[in-house]
Amino acid sequence: MATRENEEDAKMPSDVSGRLSVFDRFATHTSNFVSRAWFFVLCVLLVIIWAPSYFLLDSTDTWQLIINTMTTIVTFLLVAxxxxxxxxxxxxxxxxxxxxxxxxxxxMAHLSKNYPDLDHDREELRDAVGLENRENTR
Incomplete structure (x- = not known):
C-alpha cells in the first residue's frame, strides 16, 4: 500500500488561488520575455559586440572576465x-x-455497486495518488 506523504499538499484545482505574488508575476513576465527568439538574437548581438572589444582592452584576462561575469550573473538570475x-x-x-x-x-465508487471489484481498485487509485478520503458534500 502506498504512503500518503503529501496528503496535506494535495490540492484540487478549485482549491488553488488565482492570485500570484509580485515575485511570481515578475518571474512569469521574465520567462515570457526571455523565451522569445528576439531575446536569443539580442544575446548573440551582445557577444558579437563584445568580441571586438578584445582590441580595446589591454589584457586578455580583462576581456574574458567581462563576458564571464556578465553570463554568470545573467544565468544565475534567470535560473532562479x-x-x-x-x-x-x-x-x-x-x-x-x-x-x-x-x-x-x-x-468507480458509483460503479462499484454493480462491480464490487472496482471498490478495491478505487482504494488503490486513491492511495497511489495520495487523495484523502473526503465526504461528498454535493
Whole structure:
C-alpha cells in the first residue's frame, strides 16, 4: 500500500488561488520575455559586440572576465526566475491530475455497486495518488 506523504499538499484545482505574488508575476513576465527568439538574437548581438572589444582592452584576462561575469550573473538570475515558473507549472499539472484521479475515483465508487471489484481498485487509485478520503458534500 502506498504512503500518503503529501496528503496535506494535495490540492484540487478549485482549491488553488488565482492570485500570484509580485515575485511570481515578475518571474512569469521574465520567462515570457526571455523565451522569445528576439531575446536569443539580442544575446548573440551582445557577444558579437563584445568580441571586438578584445582590441580595446589591454589584457586578455580583462576581456574574458567581462563576458564571464556578465553570463554568470545573467544565468544565475534567470535560473532562479525560471525555476519559479517551472515549479508553478508543475504544481498546476499536479492539481489537474488530482482532479482527474478524484473524478475517476467518484465514477468507480458509483460503479462499484454493480462491480464490487472496482471498490478495491478505487482504494488503490486513491492511495497511489495520495487523495484523502473526503465526504461528498454535493
Amino acid at each position: 526566475l525560471l525555476q519559479n515558473t517551472q515549479k508553478r507549472a508543475d504544481d498546476a499539472v499536479q492539481h489537474k491530475l488530482n482532479a482527474l484521479a478524484d473524478g475517476l475515483s467518484d465514477i
